[in-house]
Amino acid sequence: MAPTILQIIPELNTGGAEKTVLEITEALQTIGWKSLVVSQGGVLAGPIERAGGRFIEMAVKSKNPFVMRANSARLVALIRAEHINLVHARSRAPAWSALWACRKTSTPFVTTYHGAHSQGNALKRTYNSVMARGDVVIANSDYTAEQILKYHGACVKKLETIYRGVDMDKTDLAQISSERRDALRQKWGLQKNDVVILQPARLSSRKGQRDVIGAMSFLKETHLQNSQKGNNFVVIMAGGIEGNEAYHRVLQEDIEAAGLGDQIKCVGYCDDMPAAFAISDLVLAVSSKPESFGRVVAESMAMGLPVIVSDVGAQPEIIKDDMGANLQGTYCVGAHQPEAIAKGILALSNLSADERAAYGAFARAHVGGKYTAKGMKAQTIEVYKGLLGGSGATVGS
16 A cells, blocks of 8 residues: 655645645655645645645644644544554644644654744754654755754754755756746736846844845835846845734835835735746845745746845755855845945846856756755655655656
């Protein structure tokens, strides 16, 4: 009988961890294994079902200890009823419920440490430590692996580093039609000669949107037009507004106060991110808090786009070559440095056509050699096989 794998995550919205749940669901379907996903729900619930997985709604986002214990009992019943062979947890509150359920049912337990969590006090570190208590613990970057060993080394049985992956087919510019590109340009009110600066991130104070507004204010006073091309800079802030309405209002107030209503557009959730990258000239990934990986950076580079990253967390790993130097076509800034972001925008937007082409080819090859969805899927399935005693199944692309 084919193994049944349960993944558990608080919500199924548009973050990197959620996308990875969908990708593993696709991988399991490819090899004929059964995939169940427990979550409170979200926009990816439908795609998971369409990919062959089964979505089971449960209030696993709650950090209330009584709810967490009740969820554990529900998971015990689910494990037994569905003959689940392995549970993979991707966030702390549901991971505690899953850990207790797996111990009660002697079910193999895997965790992926997706977040760069604050380790401020002993209670917080204990709460976080559940992500290091799997039979196998997966770190999604070298930075994350270092944090796990630093704060939770005593809990770790086995640690594997498996980078998040980019779907190289979906990031192939040749596969993105002019109709898709034109539809987004029209939807976002972009003009032909605009220099499009994409900031794909949920609306959050830690993602650096206000720093970008500061950078554009600096450019307004100095170089509102691209000095070489004579084109306007336009920032597209692409991130879900639902649930972040208060912060969205703050951003809109800041934009209007700076007189940047024509230069910065908060467009909300985008359901065609490959096309969004395809119509952009450069990408911003300027979080002020550490990111545990930096999928946006890898996706940008896979599409040949210059990228500005903040020097916190794992993002700087991705833009380095094998010698540890930043690739030409990338720009690294400190957290909360609007003027540095502005200087990066000027530098990258003024790359020559030949420089962009050379960078794009090298960046895509760089990502393709280390940060692919195919590789992430295969390595994760190998972890499952190791805990389940092996299998003859193989993983497709």
